[in-house]
Amino acid sequence: MASDNLPSEFDVVILGTGLTESIIASACSRVGQKVLHIDRRNYYSSKWAGFNFNSLLSWIEEYKSQQGSQSTEDEAEWRKTLEDGEEVLPLSADDSFITNLEVSCYASLEAEEEVKENEEATETLSPAAPSPTEPEEETKGKGEGESSPDVTQETTTSGETQHTQEDGGCGVQEEGASQDAGQSEEIEQKEQQEDTTAGPPSSAKEVKKKKITYADLVKEGRRFNIDLVSKLIYSRGSLVDLLIQSKVSRYTEFKIVTRILTYRQGRVEQVPCSRADVFASKQLTMVEKRMLMKFLTFCLDFEQHPEEYQEVSDQPFWEFLQTKKLTENLQHFVLHSIAMVTKETCTEDGLKATQHFLRCLGRYGNTPFLFPLYGLGEIPQCFCRMSAVFGGIYCLRHSVQCLVVDKETNGCKAVIDTQGQRISCSHFVVEDSFVRQRWKNTEEGHISRAVLITDRSVLPADSDQQISLLTAPPLEPGGPAVHVVELCSSSMTCMPGTFLVHLTCSSKGTAREDLESLIAQMFYVPPSPGEELAEGDERSGRPTVMWAMYFNMLDISRMDGSNGFDLPSNVHVCTGPDVNLGCDYSVKLAEKIFRQLLPEEEFCPPAPDPEDIIYEGVAPQGEGSGFEENPKTEGSPLQSEADGLENHPESEKEAAEVEAPIQETPKEALKEDASPSEE
Amino acid sequence: MAGGSVTECKEYLFKVLVIGELGVGKTSIIKRYVHQLFSQHYRATIGVDFALKVINWDSKTLVRLQLWDIAGQERFGNMTRVYYKEAVGAFVVFDVTRGSTFEAVAKWKHDLDSKVKLANGSPIPSVLLANKCDQKKDSSNNASLMDNFCKETGFLGWFETSAKENINVDEAARSLVEHILQNDKGLPYEESNGDRVRLEQDPATAESKSGCC
Numbered sequence: 001m002a003s004d005n006l007p008s009e010f011d012v013v014i015l016g017t018g019l020t021e022s023i024i025a026s027a028c029s030r031v032g033q034k035v036l037h038i039d040r041r042n043y044y045s046s047k048w049a050g051f052n053f054n055s056l057l058s059w060i061e062e063y064k065s066q067q068g069s070q071s072t073e074d075e076a077e078w079r080k081t082l083e084d085g086e087e088v089l090p091l092s093a094d095d096s097f098i099t100n101l102e103v104s105c106y107a108s109l110e111a112e113e114e115v116k117e118n119e120e121a122t123e124t125l126s127p128a129a130p131s132p133t134e135p136e137e138e139t140k141g142k143g144e145g146e147s148s149p150d151v152t153q154e155t156t157t158s159g160e161t162q163h164t165q166e167d168g169g170c171g172v173q174e175e176g177a178s179q180d181a182g183q184s185e186e187i188e189q190k191e192q193q194e195d196t197t198a199g200p201p202s203s204a205k206e207v208k209k210k211k212i213t214y215a216d217l218v219k220e221g222r223r224f225n226i227d228l229v230s231k232l233i234y235s236r237g238s239l240v241d242l243l244i245q246s247k248v249s250r251y252t253e254f255k256i257v258t259r260i261l262t263y264r265q266g267r268v269e270q271v272p273c274s275r276a277d278v279f280a281s282k283q284l285t286m287v288e289k290r291m292l293m294k295f296l297t298f299c300l301d302f303e304q305h306p307e308e309y310q311e312v313s314d315q316p317f318w319e320f321l322q323t324k325k326l327t328e329n330l331q332h333f334v335l336h337s338i339a340m341v342t343k344e345t346c347t348e349d350g351l352k353a354t355q356h357f358l359r360c361l362g363r364y365g366n367t368p369f370l371f372p373l374y375g376l377g378e379i380p381q382c383f384c385r386m387s388a389v390f391g392g393i394y395c396l397r398h399s400v401q402c403l404v405v406d407k408e409t410n411g412c413k414a415v416i417d418t419q420g421q422r423i424s425c426s427h428f429v430v431e432d433s434f435v436r437q438r439w440k441n442t443e444e445g446h447i448s449r450a451v452l453i454t455d456r457s458v459l460p461a462d463s464d465q466q467i468s469l470l471t472a473p474p475l476e477p478g479g480p481a482v483h484v485v486e487l488c489s490s491s492m493t494c495m496p497g498t499f500l501v502h503l504t505c506s507s508k509g510t511a512r513e514d515l516e517s518l519i520a521q522m523f524y525v526p527p528s529p530g531e532e533l534a535e536g537d538e539r540s541g542r543p544t545v546m547w548a549m550y551f552n553m554l555d556i557s558r559m560d561g562s563n564g565f566d567l568p569s570n571v572h573v574c575t576g577p578d579v580n581l582g583c584d585y586s587v588k589l590a591e592k593i594f595r596q597l598l599p600e601e602e603f604c605p606p607a608p609d610p611e612d613i614i615y616e617g618v619a620p621q622g623e624g625s626g627f628e629e630n631p632k633t634e635g636s637p638l639q640s641e642a643d644g645l646e647n648h649p650e651s652e653k654e655a656a657e658v659e660a661p662i663q664e665t666p667k668e669a670l671k672e673d674a675s676p677s678e679e
Numbered sequence: 680m681a682g683g684s685v686t687e688c689k690e691y692l693f694k695v696l697v698i699g700e701l702g703v704g705k706t707s708i709i710k711r712y713v714h715q716l717f718s719q720h721y722r723a724t725i726g727v728d729f730a731l732k733v734i735n736w737d738s739k740t741l742v743r744l745q746l747w748d749i750a751g752q753e754r755f756g757n758m759t760r761v762y763y764k765e766a767v768g769a770f771v772v773f774d775v776t777r778g779s780t781f782e783a784v785a786k787w788k789h790d791l792d793s794k795v796k797l798a799n800g801s802p803i804p805s806v807l808l809a810n811k812c813d814q815k816k817d818s819s820n821n822a823s824l825m826d827n828f829c830k831e832t833g834f835l836g837w838f839e840t841s842a843k844e845n846i847n848v849d850e851a852a853r854s855l856v857e858h859i860l861q862n863d864k865g866l867p868y869e870e871s872n873g874d875r876v877r878l879e880q881d882p883a884t885a886e887s888k889s890g891c892c
Contacts, residue, residue: 365876382759391750
């Protein structure tokens with residue numbers, strides 16, 4: 001928690017902790033570069049961040065009150081450090097990449113008597129009150145949020161949201177709020193099917209399912225991990241390869257995406273994609289099964305059969321499918337759920353996409369996809385940890401206000417940080433939103449996102465612990481196809497009894513305009529918080545939306561790295577994330593930038609295993625007697641690059657006093673394998 | 680859980696964090712405990728993630744303790760979630776010869792409790808280490824003050840340790856592991872953990888599968 005000054009010389013300064021920046025940080029540290037990795041925000045992962053429910057609410061408040069926080073007071077100070085021939089290139093003070101943010105709460109705002117009893121039952125097990133992860137920020141964000149009028153399209157319900165957030169705790173204690181009690185008994189019965197939820201003890205204890213209120217979402221807020229970016233990981237994609245190769249994989253675990261779903265004619269159906277699925281499918285006739293298998297087998301090595309597609313390779317894939325004697329049903333599956341392309345995509349690209357999907361099957365599970373436990377926001381942090389382990393210096397709530405550019409060479413020599421400190425570097429890597437004003441053209445796109453918390457799956461199954469990918473075809477011609485990822489509680493992204501649903505598409509309009517009608521078709525959105533469906537309503541089988549958030553995210557991935565920016569050549573811009581389902585764009589960009597920085601170096605070689613590291617200094621005398629320091633030397637060269645930050649104070653002080661502390665260790669060493677070593 | 684040899688042996692993997700200010704001796708404690716080493720020449724903690732200590736707790740229990748050092752460079756206190764996640768215990772270390780490092784203990788503890796919790800929502804068990812006790816100048820006994828401090832800030836207890844002289848390091852670890860084992864027995868296993876996937880190509884490393892991180 002010390003806050004001493006930053007060193008003033010680095011090889012690489014990186015601003016932004018998104019996936020691309022974090023991979024670059026880890027790659028550079030790994031090969032011995034001195035890396036400073038900073039982020040203006042108080043959390044890791046930048047655009048890729050995931051928040052628990054309470055932190056997300058604070059983040060929303062902070063977003064609404066966001067103002068440029070550039071400090072120019074000390075300008076005179078750092079100006080002095082400028083030399084002749086140097087000029088200053090300011091970065092954007094406003095790095096916001098989110099627009100049209102809207103939040104609506106549909107969960108009951110009322111406290112119920114049952115809830116109270118329930119509360120007491122769980123209280124004994126979890127005495128800790130729901131506390132936000134960053135309490136300091138929380139308070140700050142709230143205070144500013146209330147007085148800010150510059151909110152984009154605030155809905156009425158989101159106003160209420162604000163209030164309940166504040167008196168969420170008190171709401172539970174309200175004694176008189178029992179008018180809902182009778183109603184909720186009915187719901188209990190309806191929702192009994194969900195009682196199978198395997199979850200932590202607090203919920204396992206409740207025999208009867210209680211209706212989840214807004215207060216519950218807040219109380220169990222830490223069980224949510226809500227990502228700003230929703231992507232899945234192809235099991236044979238570049239991110240998996242990189243995680244394994246670099247051994248960054250040791251920091252995280254994954255869940256297999258269990259189902260591929262499609263939405264067609266108002267119904268959610270499971271898409272058979274593996275061989276086993278195809279044959280087990282009840283929706284397909286025998287003939288269809290054979291046709292589909294034949295077609296998929298062809299796609300797996302379509303290059304071997306050029307005669308089948310060569311002539312039409314630039315024609316739409318959709319038309320190609322129609323020539324392959326596939327029924328309409330199957331055409332739909334292949335186009336939207338397997339290839340996941342549009343009707344306009346050309347045949348060759350469609351075949352490639354289908355092939356990629358098929359090749360990813362079976363490596364880890366029956367679908368091609370993995371999802372990281374605790375959410376996608378974990379992945380950049382895994383790379384940051386690796387970078388820190390190899391000496392990268394990390395500092396949040398810290399930014400760069402401008403670059404110092406040599407007029408003659410047009411190279412960036414140093415950066416001036418937000419404290420006015422001049423930090424020299426050979427390369428500067430930056431998240432795209434900080435250099436928006438340096439675009440050569442204004443070709444920018446947006447991604448439309450919605451995040452829902454619901455009470456059941458869009459397709460209930462025997463187990464409610466399913467992670468599903470659903471691709472919804474455009475509702476009207478020319479509209480965007482929507483990726484829907486539904487996460488269950490065992491993915492560690494939502495509380496037991498709920499599902500977290502991410503919707504993503506490229507923007508035509510605002511996120512709400514793009515996604516609202518699909519949501520209205522697939523889910524039940526209560527007209528007012530807590531309002532129940534009348535009995536026999538056609539929507540009664542659908543998941544109920546308890547909470548929803550819409551926003552648009554800037555997408556300038558088409559600018560493809562630094563080419564589209566008017567910047568010095570040793571400034572590298574990390575664009576993205578893109579709208580595609582996989583993470584490949586960002587991984588490939590990281591590798592490309594790394595090659596520009598350090599063309600001679602290996603990209604993310606395997607990190608030594610912790611057990612393989614030899615400690616510098618003296619080995620104990622008892623080395624041979626059962627206490628094994630692994631003889632591999634992989635880790636040792638790195639030791640010599642250490643600069644003594646961690647332990648110098650201690651060592652300097654003690655160096656004179658102690659001569660041979662190691663002498664006493666053989667006995668200890670022998671103890672290592674003796675059992676029990678702890679008596 | 681990987682089975683033992685003849686008798687039914689329960690194997691645990693526990694992730695334990697070692698936190699505290701710069702230079703209080705976190706790495707020294709880990710090295711003393713795991714590798715029986717002490718040296719003045721430790722450099723910054725580079726390239727080291729965590730150290731593994733295998734403890735034959737009793738005839739039926741094998742404990743693999745993963746001790747996670749903060750990478751020396753995460754020194755502005757901005758730890759990644761990766762560091763905290765699924766930890767089941769922690770040591771918070773301060774240096775008895777530097778009062779400022781003790782003042783930071785409450786901050787570290789608060790940070791710890793806000794970043795990681797046990798599955799049931801309670802804070803993870805943590806033990807306070809008053810390190811470099813061999814260099815303590817005054818022999819004043821403020822044990823009751825420390826006891827009170829631990830009570831107020833939610834530590835299980837505290838130990839005066841010296842990584843250099845090997846004082847109390849094993850004892851502190853034993854006390855923490857005892858509590859972790861108690862917690863573990865009190866909680867049902869999450870069956871859902873079974874289908875978590877680790878990305879490994881090398882099946883030899885699959886042994887760590889049984890644990891939490």
